[in-house]
Amino acid sequence: MTANTTAYKAPETTGAGGAGGAPARPPRRRGSPLRRSGWTPWLYLLPALVTLGGLLVYPIYQLGLISFLEYTQAQVSGGEPTTFVGFDNYADLLGDSQFWQVLLATVVFAATCVLATLFVGCALAVLLTRVRALPRLVLMMAALGAWATPAITGSTVWVFLFDPDFGPVNKVLGLGDFSWTYGRYSAFALVLLEVLWCSFPFVMVTVYAGIRAIPTEVLEAASLDGASQWRIWRSVMAPMLRPILIVVTIQSIIWDFKVFTQIYVMTNGGGIAGQNLVLNVYAYQKAFASSQYSLGSAIGVVMLVILLAVTLVYLRLVRRQGEEL
Incomplete structure (x- = not known):
């Protein structure tokens, strides 16, 4: 085969x-x-980058440039030439005891405002998840109304509410002709309430959106295990909302550290003998009331450096904990 x-x-x-x-x-x-x-991708970002460059980068450049010059009313009017003085403005600023007092008051005031805003905003965000649709809608609309109110309008309304002669708050509390803006701490407390009133809606809405994104099975499991509402927030919600809390915290620090309108309007430019000055109002007084534009610019640069340092340190601590932003 x-x-x-x-x-x-x-x-x-x-x-x-x-x-x-x-x-x-x-x-x-x-x-x-x-x-x-x-x-x-950069071509799509180019219009936004150009806009930010014109609105942010160039003013910061001018601010830094003026802080190294001798720039007062004499230079503005052309009576004297503008001269380069290097770090003399910063040396004068750091050698001024009033600057350190104002800086300390600004840090304490901003930290108190941030903590109060986060506490109230997070508490109301949790409350929104516990109430029915109609109360939730009413609270949302009221909060957004407070958020949308211009700072100067809200400050004027709060000054009227706490007016010693015509304000309804003193009458309801039986305080007579007590002046909230006369004392240093009472004036700061009054401004803090106004800042809190116009700032908590941002935290509330943002955190509420984050809570709604948490799977309901996780919250129900924690509740079935016998966890209290505080324990659920501390052990379940807060860790899952940490990226959102980072954003609102940094945003609140920036907003509250550079408060100007509320202090200027409610304390009539910084309070009696400057007892309620913060850095932004202090810079305004140096630049425009005293015509020391270079010194006011130096204060602005110091504020910018402080805010950048706080933000970078905060982000570094978060990255060490392994959080993704």
Whole structure:
């Protein structure tokens, strides 16, 4: 019995450079040089970057430039030439005892405002998840109304509410003609309430949106395990909301550290003998009331450096804990 066998011969593979056993190269993907270089996303961001450059980068540059110059009313009017003085303005500023007092008052006031805003905003965000639709809608509309109110309008309304002669608050509390803006701490407390009133809606709405994104199964499991509402917030909600809490905390620090309108309007420019000055109002007085524009610019640069340092330290601590932003 004879078997016909046919030898199998593998097909020859010809490389790109000619005959041989080298495998064929995959065809090169053709595309525009712009797409291959990765510049396409930057083209979409270009209008926003140009706008931010005009509204933010250039003013900061001018602020820093003026802080190194001798720039007073004499230079503005052209009576004297503008001269470069280096770090003399910063040396004068750091050697002024009033600056350190104002800086301490600003830090304490801003920290109190941030803590109060986060506490009230988070508490109301949790409350929104516990009430029915109609009360939730009413609370939302009231909070957004407070948030949308201009700072100067809200400050004027609060001054009227706490007016010693015509304000309804003193009458309800039976305080007579007590002046809230006369004492240093009572004036700061009054401004704190107004800042809290116009700041907590941002925290409330943002945290509420984050809570709604948490799976209900997680919260129900914690409740079935017997955890209290405080324990659920501390052990379940807060860790899951940490990226959102980071954003609202940094935003609140920036807002409250550079408060100007509320202090200026409610304490009539910084209180009696400057007892309620914060850095922003202090810079305004130096620049425009005293015509020391270079010194006011130096205060602005110091504020910018402090805010950048606080933000970077906060983000670094968060990254060490392994959180993704």
